[in-house]
Amino acid sequence: MSTRHQFEYVGTRPIRHDGMDKVTGRAAFGADFSLPGMLYGAVLRSPHAHARIVSIDTTAAEALPGVKAVVTGRDIAKTNKKVYLGGEGALDLADMGDNALAHEKALYHGHAIAAVAASSLEIAQEAARLIRVDFEVLEPAMTLERALAKDAPILHPEMTTGGKPLEHMTGPTNIAARMEIKRGDVEAGFAEADLVVEHEFRTPMVHQGYIEPHATVARAGADGRIVVWTTTQAPFLVRDACAGILHLDAANIRVIPSEIGGGFGGKIPVYLEPLAIVLSKKSGRPVKMVMDRDEVFRATGPTSGCHITMKLGAKRDGTLVAASASMWYEAGAYKGSPFGAAAMCALACYNIPNFFVESHDVVLNKPKVAAYRAPGSPMATFATESLVDEIARRLKIDPIELRLKNAVASGDHAPYGPKYGPIGLKQVLEAAQAHPHWSAPLKPNQGRGVACGFWFNAGMNSSATVSVDSDGSATVVTGNPDIGGMRAAQALMVSEELGIPVERVRPVVADTDTAGYTDLTAGSRVCYATGMAVINAAEDAREQLRLRAAKVWKLEPDQVVWEHGEARSLIAGDDRQPMTLATIASTLAKTGGPIIGRASVNAPMAGPAFSANICDLEVDPDTGCSKVVRYTTVQDAGRAVHPSFVEGQMQGGASQGIGWALNEEYVFNAKGAMENAGFLDYRMPVASDLPMIDTVIVEVANPSHPYGVRGVGEVPIVPPLAAVANAMRGATGVRFGQLPMSPPRVLAELEARKEEPAVALSSGS
Amino acid sequence: MVTEVSRIHVDTTINSEPVEFLCDGSQSLLSALRDEVGLTGTKEGCSTGDCGACSILLDGRLVPSCLVLAAEAQGRSVTTIEGIAQDGHLHPVQQQFLQHAALQCGICTPGFIVAAKALLDAIPNPTETEARYWLAGNLCRCTGYDKIIRAVMDAAAETQKATV
Numbered sequence: 001m002s003t004r005h006q007f008e009y010v011g012t013r014p015i016r017h018d019g020m021d022k023v024t025g026r027a028a029f030g031a032d033f034s035l036p037g038m039l040y041g042a043v044l045r046s047p048h049a050h051a052r053i054v055s056i057d058t059t060a061a062e063a064l065p066g067v068k069a070v071v072t073g074r075d076i077a078k079t080n081k082k083v084y085l086g087g088e089g090a091l092d093l094a095d096m097g098d099n100a101l102a103h104e105k106a107l108y109h110g111h112a113i114a115a116v117a118a119s120s121l122e123i124a125q126e127a128a129r130l131i132r133v134d135f136e137v138l139e140p141a142m143t144l145e146r147a148l149a150k151d152a153p154i155l156h157p158e159m160t161t162g163g164k165p166l167e168h169m170t171g172p173t174n175i176a177a178r179m180e181i182k183r184g185d186v187e188a189g190f191a192e193a194d195l196v197v198e199h200e201f202r203t204p205m206v207h208q209g210y211i212e213p214h215a216t217v218a219r220a221g222a223d224g225r226i227v228v229w230t231t232t233q234a235p236f237l238v239r240d241a242c243a244g245i246l247h248l249d250a251a252n253i254r255v256i257p258s259e260i261g262g263g264f265g266g267k268i269p270v271y272l273e274p275l276a277i278v279l280s281k282k283s284g285r286p287v288k289m290v291m292d293r294d295e296v297f298r299a300t301g302p303t304s305g306c307h308i309t310m311k312l313g314a315k316r317d318g319t320l321v322a323a324s325a326s327m328w329y330e331a332g333a334y335k336g337s338p339f340g341a342a343a344m345c346a347l348a349c350y351n352i353p354n355f356f357v358e359s360h361d362v363v364l365n366k367p368k369v370a371a372y373r374a375p376g377s378p379m380a381t382f383a384t385e386s387l388v389d390e391i392a393r394r395l396k397i398d399p400i401e402l403r404l405k406n407a408v409a410s411g412d413h414a415p416y417g418p419k420y421g422p423i424g425l426k427q428v429l430e431a432a433q434a435h436p437h438w439s440a441p442l443k444p445n446q447g448r449g450v451a452c453g454f455w456f457n458a459g460m461n462s463s464a465t466v467s468v469d470s471d472g473s474a475t476v477v478t479g480n481p482d483i484g485g486m487r488a489a490q491a492l493m494v495s496e497e498l499g500i501p502v503e504r505v506r507p508v509v510a511d512t513d514t515a516g517y518t519d520l521t522a523g524s525r526v527c528y529a530t531g532m533a534v535i536n537a538a539e540d541a542r543e544q545l546r547l548r549a550a551k552v553w554k555l556e557p558d559q560v561v562w563e564h565g566e567a568r569s570l571i572a573g574d575d576r577q578p579m580t581l582a583t584i585a586s587t588l589a590k591t592g593g594p595i596i597g598r599a600s601v602n603a604p605m606a607g608p609a610f611s612a613n614i615c616d617l618e619v620d621p622d623t624g625c626s627k628v629v630r631y632t633t634v635q636d637a638g639r640a641v642h643p644s645f646v647e648g649q650m651q652g653g654a655s656q657g658i659g660w661a662l663n664e665e666y667v668f669n670a671k672g673a674m675e676n677a678g679f680l681d682y683r684m685p686v687a688s689d690l691p692m693i694d695t696v697i698v699e700v701a702n703p704s705h706p707y708g709v710r711g712v713g714e715v716p717i718v719p720p721l722a723a724v725a726n727a728m729r730g731a732t733g734v735r736f737g738q739l740p741m742s743p744p745r746v747l748a749e750l751e752a753r754k755e756e757p758a759v760a761l762s763s764g765s
Numbered sequence: 766m767v768t769e770v771s772r773i774h775v776d777t778t779i780n781s782e783p784v785e786f787l788c789d790g791s792q793s794l795l796s797a798l799r800d801e802v803g804l805t806g807t808k809e810g811c812s813t814g815d816c817g818a819c820s821i822l823l824d825g826r827l828v829p830s831c832l833v834l835a836a837e838a839q840g841r842s843v844t845t846i847e848g849i850a851q852d853g854h855l856h857p858v859q860q861q862f863l864q865h866a867a868l869q870c871g872i873c874t875p876g877f878i879v880a881a882k883a884l885l886d887a888i889p890n891p892t893e894t895e896a897r898y899w900l901a902g903n904l905c906r907c908t909g910y911d912k913i914i915r916a917v918m919d920a921a922a923e924t925q926k927a928t929v
Contacts, residue, residue: 015863022871023859025806025846029872032805209906211810211818212872261808261872262906293811484869484907644866648908652869655909679815679904687910688894688901 003701003708009495010707013644014502016488018259030215030231030258031290038217039068039117041272041279041289042124044131045299046106046113049140049365049672050153053104053113057132061116064130066123069282071275072114073103081244083237085460085519091237091269095334097245099368100274106135107155107333108367109673110298112271117279117287140365140672144307144328147174147364155333155363162335163361176335177361181343181416189322189354193313196322197390201383203721203739204665205305205330208372209656209684212261213296218276219286226253226280228273233263233481234520239512241270242277253277256511257481260521264656265371266301268520297677301370302666304329304337306379310346312387318395318402320352320388327359327380332368337361338376341456344416345718346380348454349425349610350388350406355415365672371522374455374714378657378721382739385451385722390735399450399726400433403612407452414608424636424700425452425610431696432612437632445619446629447730452612453718457711458523459603459704463516464533466494466541466597470589472582473504474541476534479515480526482507484713485645489527490534492641493707497538498545499565500581516600524711527641528702529603535706541597549579552591607702609715611635613654617727624747626728628658632694633719638702638710646712651693653716659685660717661724663740777838779804780848788835795819797835798845806846806875810904817903820876820883821845827883829902846875849882857923858882861916869907877903881917889928890921 021027058070079097082090101112114131118124141147141155154172161169162177169175190196216230226248232238235255243250260267272289279287291300306329313322325346329337343359392399407425414420429452432438442448465477476494480486487507495502509515518530542562549567550560559570566578588594616630633650640646663683667675676682701708721739729735734749772787779802786801793812798804798821807830810818814832821830822844823837849856858881861867868874877900884891884899891899896917897910905913 013866016866018871019863019868020855022868022874023855023862023878024850025804025875027871028805029808031809032799210870210872211816211904211906212808212870213810259872260870262870264906290809293813293816485866642866644912645869648866648869648912651909651911652907653909656906678813679811680813684904684906685909686901686904687897687914690897690910692914693909693911 003703004706007496009492009502010639010641011643012492013642014488014492016485017491017507018482018487027259029212029261033217033229033258034288035217035219035286038286038288039119039283040121040124041115041117041276041287042121042128043112043275044114044128046102046109046111048106048135048137049109049142050138051106051135052138053102053106054134054136056114058114060130061127064123064127066119067116067127068119068285069117069279070114071278071282073101075278076101076246078103079244079247083240083244091241093241093244096241096269097274099334100245100271108365110295110367111333112299115275115279117283141174142365142668142672144330144362144364147362155365174363175360176331176363177339178358179340179343180356180358182356183415184354186322186324186354186356190313193321194316195391195394196311196313197387198311199387199735199737201308201310201386201737203306203379203382205302205366206660206664206666207297207302207682208264208266210262210264210266213291213293214272214300215290216272216276217286217288218273218280220277220280224252226277227256228253228277229256229258230273231258231260231267233260233267233483233522235479235481235512236517237268237520238270238273242274245274246277254511254513257509260481260483263483264373265375265522268522269301269370271300293679294677297682298674299367301368303372303375304331304369306330308380308383310383310387312391314391314395316395318391318397318405320350320406321354323347323352323355325357325383327357328362329360329376330366330369331361331363332366333363334368335361335363337369342376342380345377345454346384347415349408349452351408351412373653373656373717377453377455377718378660381451381453381718382721382725385719386725386735389449389726389729400429400438403452404429421607422700422703423608423610424698427698427700428452428610428612428634428636431698432614432634435614435632435696437614437630437694442616445621445731447617447727447732449615449617449723449726449730450612451719451722451726452610453715455524455609455715455718457528457606457609458525459529459605460519460523460525461602462518462530462533463600464530464537466537468541468545468585468595470585472500472585473506474498474500475506475508477508477510477515478530478534479510479512479518480521480530482509483521484648485642486526489641489645490531493531493534494538497535497542498581524609524713525606528606528705528709528711529601531709532603532705533599533601536599536601537597539597540599541595544595544597545581545584548584548591548595604704607638607704607710609636609710609712611715611719613719613723615723615727617724617731619728619731619746621750624743624750626662626741626746627689628691628724630691632696633716634696634698635712635715636698636700636710637712638705639699639708640697641707641709643697646697647695649712650695650716654693654720655685655690657717657720658690658724661721661739661741663742665740773836775836775839777840778842780844790836792835793831794833794835794838795830798830804845804847808872808875817880818873818876820879820903822879822883827880846879849878856882857920858885858917861920865912865916865919867908867912867916873903873905877905877913881920884917885921885924890925893918
């Protein structure tokens with residue numbers, strides 16, 4: 001496929017089509033939808049992190065006036081179905097269903113046990129309190145150490161270790177899976193190294209932190225038809241998951257996505273939707289369910305906490321020669337942490353001839369993790385990039401030079417096997433090196449850190465239609481909720497293909513009965529894969545316009561070309577004026593009928609994305625409090641269709657990563673209850689915490705896409721953890737392996753150093 | 766326990782229009798605006814006053830409507846996101862949010878725009894630091910605040926130019 005380089009519309013920054021609705025309060029998000037006669041749902045959640053459900057008595061709840069339906073796990077027979085996500089594996093609906101409503105056991109504090117629908121939210125909440133549950137309380141496994149101990153409490157008695165278990169991994173276990181990747185001879189590699197650095201890394205569970213809580217309205221009709229209005233990244237997945245969990249026919253479920261108030265991966269699974277459907281079926285009324293913030297923290301997917309031990313070996317000149325790592329990722333209550341992606345991403349930036357990486361998926365009594373922006377990569381990259389920084393410091397080599405020396409380029413093998421095509425890591429690092437930030441002076445108590453990172457980017461399935469209207473405008477319909485400006489990007493693509501202004505294109509996000517099948521808004525895939533469907537559909541419409549002009553002119557198809565938004569005759573000396581799109585469109589009814597372009601794609605994996613970040617951190621030695629004072633993020637976007645929204649992804653990912661590095665963490669008490677399930681105590685970055693975040697977009701075209709687009713949404717969160725930690729190392733001399741680097745933890749390290757000046761570094765050999 | 770109590774009748778002004786509604790004694794103004802009056806532009810992110818998504822002006826003062834009782838609106842003047850544009854003209858803050866692409870998902874946007882209007886009413890020409898601290902009560906998880914702060918600073922500059 002040839003990649004275009006000249007554009008009229010792509011690369012401009014028009015105002016987004018849904019912007020007016022969103023700055024005036026008109027846009028309808030999940031909780032903004034209501035129906036006449038609607039009931040309100042509430043969920044009873046487990047007060048124990050690990051307990052067997054002996055019995056549930058709903059008599060008192062059902063007797064409360066205003067209560068119309070109660071549902072428990074007994075109402076939903078377990079399923080053994082899975083939902084397949086393109087070529088990217090499957091979601092286990094038995095787990096997703098049991099997570100939405102517990103059957104035999106409560107597996108974390110906040111696990112849904114029962115749900116109620118009533119004529120008001122207050123009555124539903126009161127009824128939920130009246131449900132009597134007899135729990136047999138079990139010891140919870142709240143840490144990896146406890147979950148892996150010989151006498152560990154076992155969450156799932158039937159679990160065996162999948163993937164590549166070691167010989168001793170037999171019998172009841174909390175290790176859901178183990179995998180390994182390797183290359184060369186790792187022992188020989190370390191033997192030839194002049195410098196070996198090793199360190200332990202720990203990161204806590206953190207939440208995606210979208211501001212809009214989960215919200216759903218479900219209406220089950222007497223005819224068996226079910227309509228679900230919901231805030232989701234994945235309308236088709238909601239349809240198929242609800243069908244599988246509830247033993248329904250997916251053809252009878254229509255999912256209408258609302259505007260979505262953030263997701264970052266956390267709005268892929270279903271939580272409320274199956275409960276609302278069952279409550280609506282039981283009551284015969286529409287049911288609305290909205291989580292509060294406490295429920296969002298306790299019962300929706302954060303991302304994994306993890307424990308990583310990593311070792312890296314280098315020659316004196318900075319050449320990396322060996323790496324080994326052992327990774328343990330918390331899955332929460334059900335299998336499925338991003339342990340595999342973590343192993344594949346950890347070393348993906350570098351050519352290292354000898355490595356061995358093992359990674360484990362471990363269940364424990366915490367909420368089931370969900371995807372969070374480049375799942376698994378930020379923590380693994382935190383480990384790798386901290387050690388690369390340590391090597392640069394000890395060998396006194398410029399850290400960007402060291403990275404450039406070892407960086408992968410087109411033709412190199414990724415650590416997980418295939419050869420990279422055209423990729424932009426070196427260009428990204430060179431752009432970071434050339435940025436004025438890199439050479440700016442630092443003030444006292446400040447440190448500078450740099451880090452880079454990798455993410456695969458997904459392809460998968462998408463559909464689009466482009467219809468030409470009689471006034472010469474066009475409508476583009478796709479099935480991906482617009483989570484960050486994608487309508488504008490898709491309209492730009494249609495403009496580019498049809499040659500009409502972007503204001504003349506109407507982008508529409510359609511429901512599952514209206515749009516062709518389209519996989520989720522995730523994996524950095526929408527601009528790439530759905531964009532490809534949009535471009536192909538617009539091309540299809542354009543070709544029909546060209547043929548229509550030929551028909552009107554009574555010329556052969558090959559005697560007409562389409563250029564600059566109009567049909568032109570190729571007949572030498574022909575005095576026909578070019579026929580504009582508007583002219584053709586205005587006569588469609590007389591010349592053969594409406595024109596609709598359509599396309600569907602099964603897109604291959606997108607071109608990998610690389611990013612590099614530079615962070616300046618100022619640390620107050622008296623309090624341990626730190627502040628990011630300057631931040632620059634550089635990323636290969638392949639092609640920036642709407643550069644403002646590419647920059648926005650880069651800045652938002654950096655901000656989330658800074659929060660992860662400095663403040664955010666799930667704090668659990670000994671009984672397994674989350675102690676900071678609110679925005680006051682789960683401290684995400686606010687405007688006064690951050691400086692402006694400078695961006696540099698590098699464009700190394702992705703040959704799989706007609707414009708060269710790569711995904712951009714996920715890789716921005718990969719480098720910040722290490723960039724901030726490396727800046728902390730520069731400012732304080734302390735190598736932090738544990739996140740977050742919150743003021744008490746930083747102060748403790750600084751105090752310890754004052755007492756024992758001989759311990760210069762807490763890092764290994 | 767749920768007990769039957771008579772609902773409270775509230776006479777108030779919302780976005781310069783007289784409005785009456787009935788509410789429960791424990792109901793928040795946020796809930797009344799959304800569920801009784803039908804103004805869903807004001808968003809609920811936490812209901813504990815920590816995220817700013819429900820920001821409104823009460824007699825011109827910036828407050829999180831989740832921490833105000835609906836009955837407290839009696840005789841007061843309420844401005845919500847729906848009342849920020851005047852006579853079909855966007856407020857400069859709204860216009861600059863569009864120009865700068867200062868929103869991604871858009872759920873925090875109504876709260877930010879109301880808070881930024883309050884900022885410019887109080888400090889017409891804020892420094893970046895003043896803007897950042899004024900808006901520190903509004904959480905945005907998508908943007909990293911960069912484009913939001915730029916939009917607010919440009920809206921201030923535009924307003925200053927217009928009034929000179």
